[in-house]
Amino acid sequence: MITRKALPRRMFLRGAGAAIALPALDAMAPALASSRIPGKAPVRMAFVYVPNGIDMRHWTPENEGPLDKLPRILAPLERHKDNITVLSNLTHNNGRALLDGAGDHGRCCGAYLTGVQPRKSVSDIKVGVSCDQIVAQQAGGQTRFASLEVGLEDARQAGDCDSGYSCAYTNNLAWRSETQPLPPILDPRALFERLFGKGVALSPEARAREGKFRRSILDFVTEDTRSLQANLGPTDRRKLDEYLTSIREIEAQIAKAEKDNSQIDPGMAKPYGVPADFAEHFKLMTDMITVAFQADQTRVLTFLVTREGTSRAYREIGIPDGHHPLTHHRNDPAMMEKVAQINTYHVEQFTKWLDKLKAAKEGDSNVLDNSMIVYGAGLSDGNRHTHEDLPTLIAGKGGNHFKTGRRIVYRKETPMSNLFLTMMDRMGVHAEHFGDSTGRVEGLDLA
Amino acid sequence: MQFGNAKPPMGVVFDCDMGESIDDALALAVLYGLDGKNECRVVAVSTTNPTLASAAFCEVVGRFYAGAVSAQFAASGRTLPVGMATSGIPKMETPMLTAPLSRKGADGAPIYPHGIQKIVDTADPAAVVRNAFTAQHDQNAAMVLAGPAVTLAAALALPGVKDLIARKARYLVAVERGLAAHPASAGTLFAEWPGSIFVVPESMGERYRFPASAIETAFAWSPNHPVVDAFRASGNKDAPAAGVLAALHCVRTDKKYFGASAAGTFDLGTGGKLTLKPSAEGRHHWLEPDPAQSEAVMAAMVELASAKPVVRQRFRPRPVEQQVAPPKPPEAKPAKP
Numbered sequence: 048m049i050t051r052k053a054l055p056r057r058m059f060l061r062g063a064g065a066a067i068a069l070p071a072l073d074a075m076a077p078a079l080a081s082s083r084i085p086g087k088a089p090v091r092m093a094f095v096y097v098p099n100g101i102d103m104r105h106w107t108p109e110n111e112g113p114l115d116k117l118p119r120i121l122a123p124l125e126r127h128k129d130n131i132t133v134l135s136n137l138t139h140n141n142g143r144a145l146l147d148g149a150g151d152h153g154r155c156c157g158a159y160l161t162g163v164q165p166r167k168s169v170s171d172i173k174v175g176v177s178c179d180q181i182v183a184q185q186a187g188g189q190t191r192f193a194s195l196e197v198g199l200e201d202a203r204q205a206g207d208c209d210s211g212y213s214c215a216y217t218n219n220l221a222w223r224s225e226t227q228p229l230p231p232i233l234d235p236r237a238l239f240e241r242l243f244g245k246g247v248a249l250s251p252e253a254r255a256r257e258g259k260f261r262r263s264i265l266d267f268v269t270e271d272t273r274s275l276q277a278n279l280g281p282t283d284r285r286k287l288d289e290y291l292t293s294i295r296e297i298e299a300q301i302a303k304a305e306k307d308n309s310q311i312d313p314g315m316a317k318p319y320g321v322p323a324d325f326a327e328h329f330k331l332m333t334d335m336i337t338v339a340f341q342a343d344q345t346r347v348l349t350f351l352v353t354r355e356g357t358s359r360a361y362r363e364i365g366i367p368d369g370h371h372p373l374t375h376h377r378n379d380p381a382m383m384e385k386v387a388q389i390n391t392y393h394v395e396q397f398t399k400w401l402d403k404l405k406a407a408k409e410g411d412s413n414v415l416d417n418s419m420i421v422y423g424a425g426l427s428d429g430n431r432h433t434h435e436d437l438p439t440l441i442a443g444k445g446g447n448h449f450k451t452g453r454r455i456v457y458r459k460e461t462p463m464s465n466l467f468l469t470m471m472d473r474m475g476v477h478a479e480h481f482g483d484s485t486g487r488v489e490g491l492d493l494a
Numbered sequence: 495m496q497f498g499n500a501k502p503p504m505g506v507v508f509d510c511d512m513g514e515s516i517d518d519a520l521a522l523a524v525l526y527g528l529d530g531k532n533e534c535r536v537v538a539v540s541t542t543n544p545t546l547a548s549a550a551f552c553e554v555v556g557r558f559y560a561g562a563v564s565a566q567f568a569a570s571g572r573t574l575p576v577g578m579a580t581s582g583i584p585k586m587e588t589p590m591l592t593a594p595l596s597r598k599g600a601d602g603a604p605i606y607p608h609g610i611q612k613i614v615d616t617a618d619p620a621a622v623v624r625n626a627f628t629a630q631h632d633q634n635a636a637m638v639l640a641g642p643a644v645t646l647a648a649a650l651a652l653p654g655v656k657d658l659i660a661r662k663a664r665y666l667v668a669v670e671r672g673l674a675a676h677p678a679s680a681g682t683l684f685a686e687w688p689g690s691i692f693v694v695p696e697s698m699g700e701r702y703r704f705p706a707s708a709i710e711t712a713f714a715w716s717p718n719h720p721v722v723d724a725f726r727a728s729g730n731k732d733a734p735a736a737g738v739l740a741a742l743h744c745v746r747t748d749k750k751y752f753g754a755s756a757a758g759t760f761d762l763g764t765g766g767k768l769t770l771k772p773s774a775e776g777r778h779h780w781l782e783p784d785p786a787q788s789e790a791v792m793a794a795m796v797e798l799a800s801a802k803p804v805v806r807q808r809f810r811p812r813p814v815e816q817q818v819a820p821p822k823p824p825e826a827k828p829a830k831p
Contacts, residue, residue, distance in 0.1 A: 111614075141628075460617040
């Protein structure tokens, strides 16, 4: 007979200026068993966007159906082959010119999660509400943050970023309204403060003031932690310990990045908390997202890896050339090779994040299984700027809902909006149509 | 913008039931012939015949006109994804489709290669039609419907498409035979299409038959022509050409090849018989033959269907009516003494 009272799912460790949400613990599940019921854990929806298209020769698996040998760019995902679904032939018609001329980078990114053709303007911006925000607005009340928007590249929000298209289109994925983008958080410290502090990011000045007296955020919640631990069983105690350790590690990584950056270049433009190394930055942000997912702080995420059209160089892997110029390779094998290397490098970082999500247990399942994470780009061939057969995969089973480990090929011109409409359904938000949808996509479900 | 400030030639959306009659193949050839003369642009092709051979033949014809003259262009050019309905009409895998598709050269390779092997190699036809209209200038598009209205009815049911077509399309030219094959979708079309509809009566198609003799003469320039192979496989005799007339009227309205009845509203009775109820507010018309133009019509049909492919130019010249004389050079000033 169970006599101990179950802990509430939404529980925080609190202290001065700190509020740390907890992951799902067995003690939160009434009568022990509910966490073992498939589909009970929250389902998360995330979008990871990489810019400038992908070399499709090395992205597309050879066959439809069960995934066999993964092509070069997807090869890092080999250990997650059973956790992913590769989707082919999805199209964003509203990323195409449609009489608006040049500006495919601006259009493809603006249209990506909205399904709407962006208005060609530098100042009078207009597109549509993105699908993540539709879900956030209708179902986001169940979590502390209706949605999170993160990114890795500092980018301006105004001005002309592509042939008359505002930088708002190339530098944001999420759109709260037709005219209001939600800029991604780039600085790990800012994201940390948002997640574990008072829910708001401090200004750089305030942060510098607080930094002088900085202690671990865990120090502020010591009393709450002790009192909670006393009431937990050994499994939950271990789980809580691992969770708090991961937060402490994140803090340490941020502190290290800040220290490194101040030593390297005190006058650097980007925030001090942004690691100079791309992979380290990716890891730090995704570590925090993992914690946010574990603690059910949010169920909706957009992750703009780098801004669309970026000319970022990848010296970390020996590529000093800009990404965007490389993608206009005019079939030069040397340039194409570098593009494939960058594409693969991105997938490597993504794979490491999936490792973390897979390791984060939720009852008999894990956070990855309870997520649907779209990884993709708004262009397929970055050289010719094509908007059909966009590189797209979904990681996770959407709460034991999707049959994974397969490649599904849709009919040509199938709107990407059909996929997003289907995902919105899975999040409990049912709309008749979205963007330029013509219906739902079929074949994802277990049935 | 690709065409500067001027509108490009009118975009034509072509929907048919390829395989049911050689008329559809000839109509598509005529449209590509007009495209080669820069009188229109074929911007979408779809079929309601739910068999891969139907879509494959449409693609073969598209590839023929895109690449027969220039292999270099064929390699780099992008053929349109062919829309194909998957239900609504019985399958028709007829000799006019299978004969050209199965032809092989001495090396055993297909004479007319294509990329349609599975259903996923085709496109959702309603999306094809909708997407094609989104890329056209206002009032610079039209549609030829040579088959049943199944696809068009589905497209009109998509959000915003009715308004889109009202903005983009000048008119629709349809064929009576195709509409009668699926009365339910025809009813939807008559109720929902937001602009003018011209219908080519079946009797007109019988009156203007595409001459079999032209196959051996006008097409003689090409040893391999998919439409010729299809024509031969479908009986090799003079063929009713209502679809061809629809294509001609759609693009060459200004030539006044045909007359039009007084306005009204089409209705499909219980027997599938199309009738036009006169109405001053109506936007529907029968197309009517003009005996004075019969010779010109026959000549145009043959000339355009047998026209040689023309390599598409990325930046085409403006249509004749939009061309303006170059500005006069400034008058030379008298030299100073």
